[in-house]
Amino acid sequence: xxxxxxxxxxxxxxxxxxxxxxxxxxxxxxxxxxxxxxxxxxxxxxxxxxxxxxxxxxxxxxxxxxxxxxxxxxxxxxxxxxxxxxxxxxxxxxxxxxxxxxxxxxxxxxxxxxxxxxxxxxxxxxxxxxxxxxxxxxxxxxxxxxxxxxxxxxxxxxxxxxxxxxxxxxxxxxxxxxxxxxxxxxxxxxxxxxxxxxxxxxxxxxxxxxxxxxxxxxxxxxxxxxxxxxxxxxxxxxxxxxxxxxxxxxxxxxxxxxxxxxxxxxxxxxxxxxxxxxxxxxxxxxxxxxxxxxxxxxxxxxxxxxxxxxxxxxxxxxxxxxxxxxxxxxxxxxxxxxxxxxxxxxxxxxxxxxxxxxxxxxxxxxxxxxxxxxxx
Amino acid sequence: xxxxxxxxxxxxxxxxxxxxxxxxxxxxxxxxxxxxxxxxxxxxxxxxxxxxxxxxxxxxxxxxxxxxxxxxxxxxxxxxxxxxxxxxxxxxxxxxxxxxxxxxxxxxxxxxxxxxxxxxxxxxxxxx
Numbered sequence: 001x002x003x004x005x006x007x008x009x010x011x012x013x014x015x016x017x018x019x020x021x022x023x024x025x026x027x028x029x030x031x032x033x034x035x036x037x038x039x040x041x042x043x044x045x046x047x048x049x050x051x052x053x054x055x056x057x058x059x060x061x062x063x064x065x066x067x068x069x070x071x072x073x074x075x076x077x078x079x080x081x082x083x084x085x086x087x088x089x090x091x092x093x094x095x096x097x098x099x100x101x102x103x104x105x106x107x108x109x110x111x112x113x114x115x116x117x118x119x120x121x122x123x124x125x126x127x128x129x130x131x132x133x134x135x136x137x138x139x140x141x142x143x144x145x146x147x148x149x150x151x152x153x154x155x156x157x158x159x160x161x162x163x164x165x166x167x168x169x170x171x172x173x174x175x176x177x178x179x180x181x182x183x184x185x186x187x188x189x190x191x192x193x194x195x196x197x198x199x200x201x202x203x204x205x206x207x208x209x210x211x212x213x214x215x216x217x218x219x220x221x222x223x224x225x226x227x228x229x230x231x232x233x234x235x236x237x238x239x240x241x242x243x244x245x246x247x248x249x250x251x252x253x254x255x256x257x258x259x260x261x262x263x264x265x266x267x268x269x270x271x272x273x274x275x276x277x278x279x280x281x282x283x284x285x286x287x288x289x290x291x292x293x294x295x296x297x298x299x300x301x302x303x304x305x306x307x308x309x310x311x312x313x314x315x316x317x318x319x320x321x322x323x324x325x326x327x328x329x330x331x332x333x334x335x336x337x338x339x340x341x342x343x344x345x346x347x348x349x350x351x352x353x354x355x356x357x358x359x360x361x362x363x364x365x366x367x368x369x370x371x372x373x374x375x376x
Numbered sequence: 377x378x379x380x381x382x383x384x385x386x387x388x389x390x391x392x393x394x395x396x397x398x399x400x401x402x403x404x405x406x407x408x409x410x411x412x413x414x415x416x417x418x419x420x421x422x423x424x425x426x427x428x429x430x431x432x433x434x435x436x437x438x439x440x441x442x443x444x445x446x447x448x449x450x451x452x453x454x455x456x457x458x459x460x461x462x463x464x465x466x467x468x469x470x471x472x473x474x475x476x477x478x479x480x481x482x483x484x485x486x487x488x489x490x491x492x493x494x495x496x497x498x499x500x501x502x503x504x
Contacts, residue, residue, distance in 0.1 A: 041469075042440040043415040228414065228441055302418055303438050326417040326440050333418075355420075355436065 013059035014149045014209040022224050029227060030122035032060040037226040045229035046328040049195055050369075053155035054225035055216050062125030063148050063203055064132065066116040068140035075109065075116060078135055080252065080275050082262035086111045091175045091190045093260050095252055096128060101280025102248035103255065104131065106240065108201075110177040110190060117177070117188055119150070119201070121242050149209035154199035154233075157221035159374060162189075162200055165215065169200070174373035183211045191374060194230065196237025196367055198374040235334055236327045238295060238366025244306060245293060245322045245336055251277070253284035254338065256293040261285070291319065292344040295366035296335040296352070300359050303333040304352040310339055311351050311358060318343055321352055329369050339363065378408035378501060381473060385488070386497035389447050392473060393491055400455055401488075402476045405437060405446060408501045410472040413439040416465040421457035421478050428452055428480060435477055437468070446477065450486035455479040 010033045019026060024035030035057065037045060048054055066075060072083040081094040088111045096104040105124040110117040120128040132142045153162065163170040166180045169189065177190040185208045193199040204212045216222050231241070240246045246255050253261075264270045267282050275281075298304045303326050310319035324335030335352070343350060346365050351358035380386070385393040390409035394402040410416065418438040428434050428448035435446035435457075457478040461467055467475040482488065492500065 036441070037414060041415045043417075232440055302420070303443070305443065326438075328440070 011060070013057055014206040015057045015059060015213055018210050018213055019057065019224070024224070024226060027227075030060055032122065034060060035224070035226040037228045038224050040223070042226070042228040042232060043328045045223065045225045046232050048223045049155045049197060049225055049229060049233055050329050051156065052221040052223070053153055053157040053161055053199070053219075054195070054229070055213060055222050056152040056154065056225050056230055057149070057213070058152050058201070059149040059206075059209065060122035061150050062118075062120040062122065062128060063145040063150060064118040064120065064129060065112075065143040065145060066118060066132070066136060066140045067114065067143055071116045071136075071140035072111070074136045074139035075118075076265070076271065076274065078131065078275060079107075079109075080261045080265045080278065080281060081109070082264045082271075083109060083111075083116070084271070085264065088113045089177055091177050091192060095246075095257065095260060096131060097252070097275055097277045097281065098248055099276050100248075101251040101277030101284065103242070103246045103250055103252060104128070104248060106242050106246060108190070108192065110188075112177070112179075112188070117203075123243060145203070147206045148203050149206050151202045151204060151209065151213060151216070152193050152199060153202065153216055153222070154193045154195040154197045154225075155221075156198060156372065158197070158199040161216065161219045161221055164219065172374075173376040174198075183208050183215055187212070194237075194239055195233040196239070196369055196371045197233075198372055232325060232328055235323055235325060235336070236329055236367065236369040237371060238336070238368060240293075240336075241323055250293070250338070251281055251284050251289065253281060254289045254291055254293065258285070288341065290341055291338045292341050293322070293336060293338055294344050295364040295368060296321065296324070296337055296350075296361045297364040297368070298333045298335065298352065298359050298361045301333065302354055302359055304335045304354055304359055304361060308335075308337075308352040308354055310337055310361070311353060312343065313349075313351075315358075318350065327368060334368050335361070336366070378406065378411055379473070380406070380408070380494045380498050380501070382494045384473070385449075385491035385493065386500070387447065387449050387491065388500050391446060391449050393449050394476075395488065396479075400479050400481050401449065401452070402479050403446075403449060404476045405468065405472055406497070407472045408504075410468050413437060413442075413444060415440050416468040419462050419465050419468070419477065421462060422454045424454050424456055426454045428454065430486065438465075448480065449491060450480070450482045450488060452480035452482040452486055455481050
């Protein structure tokens with residue numbers, strides 16, 4: 001999300017100078033000056049990531065350790081996800097919920113053995129850190145990692161490039177995590193990402209971030225990729241963008257994220273409920289919801305963008321687009337949005353209003369582009 | 377530095393205008409505009425015969441990131457729009473001055489004197 005919540009001067013990541021030297025177009029994003037694209041442009045960057053490997057600076061995201069034997073049980077009081085049984089060396093997608101069952105943020109949680117490693121969205125990190133400090137600090141230490149950058153290496157060549165730097169990464173599969181020495185320092189890496197491709201996210205000490213980025217960029221398969229292509233890649237992969245496809249007014253069930261609600265935290269589970277808004281969310285699971293997030297494929301060339309109303313054949317408003325744009329891999333527009341549950345079935349024909357005119361759209365399954373995570 | 381040909385006229389909203397021998401105006405977006413927009417993926421152009429007021433939003437150019445309006449540089453009637461550009465929106469990025477968008481026949485009262493010359497537009501870009 002691009003909201004810059006204050007008038008404070010924009011922050012810079014440790015890779016700012018590198019972005020500028022690579023010719024990036026820098027824009028404000030979540031309080032940071034970030035590269036939206038490099039001189040090659042979004043479509044080429046997108047295609048490069050799908051065919052080779054792209055390097056992304058995601059250092060604006062928040063990185064937090066939750067330290068201590070009770071960290072997992074404590075975090076479970078804030079997320080509808082099984083953290084206690086998350087195996088060491090594994091990462092899991094989670095959601096901070098609020099008292100009305102809405103989503104405060106989405107996050108990644110990794111089990112490092114004596115601690116959890118949590119990565120949260122840039123635009124929400126101040127809120128999330130305060131939320132964890134308020135609710136968890138009695139049971140574990142909430143340690144914000146201010147001095148680390150976060151890089152993502154994504155694409156079908158990411159595995160080969162990482163294996164050249166650290167051969168032990170070759171045996172990692174999707175959602176595995178490990179501490180690996182890169183450019184002479186311990187880095188926390190996970191085999192995951194936000195593009196639908198195989199790849200890694202790498203937490204590196206800030207003072208080594210540029211050295212690591214330059215090392216990765218020295219491999220012929222790797223090119224720098226900006227936030228513009230990050231957005232088109234995640235949209236084609238059917239992944240939610242917090243603040244757009246998910247927010248405090250959408251429950252995880254409405255958001256079609258039922259898969260992220262772990263069985264032990266559901267109504268008949270071993271640790272049912274016990275997180276904010278559990279009554280609402282468990283009610284949504286049991287009784288259904290009136291609207292759902294769906295994929296949308298416009299049957300036209302015109303992009304259908306966030307905010308476009310979705311209407312039925314009679315022109316009645318039945319939903320709204322929450323993310324949309326052009327999918328360079330599909331060479332066609334793609335979108336996501338919320339529609340009435342009765343109209344959420346794949347293949348349903350609807351229209352989205354673009355500049356006052358109805359554009360035919362079809363409810364489509366996501367991901368729009370097949371995910372290619374490495375599962376061994 | 378973006379390319380600003382000396383033989384064209386310009387607007388502050390980044391359209392270029394070529395005054396043809398028959399008095400019609402050929403309109404496109406400038407090199408500076410295409411560079412700022414990034415990869416162009418969709419064009420919506422006015423139909424021939426449509427009457428435009430000066431400054432009226434009459435066309436839409438969409439990049440991967442966003443949709444932007446294109447404005448009529450003067451009042452007039454649309455003579456033709458460029459279907460080849462609609463079919464290949466990326467041609468705007470390849471050469472913004474070759475990929476014209478529409479042609480208008482200006483009203484008799486239309487004031488072409490308000491359009492910028494290359495030096496005037498260069499100042500607009502420099503201050504952007």
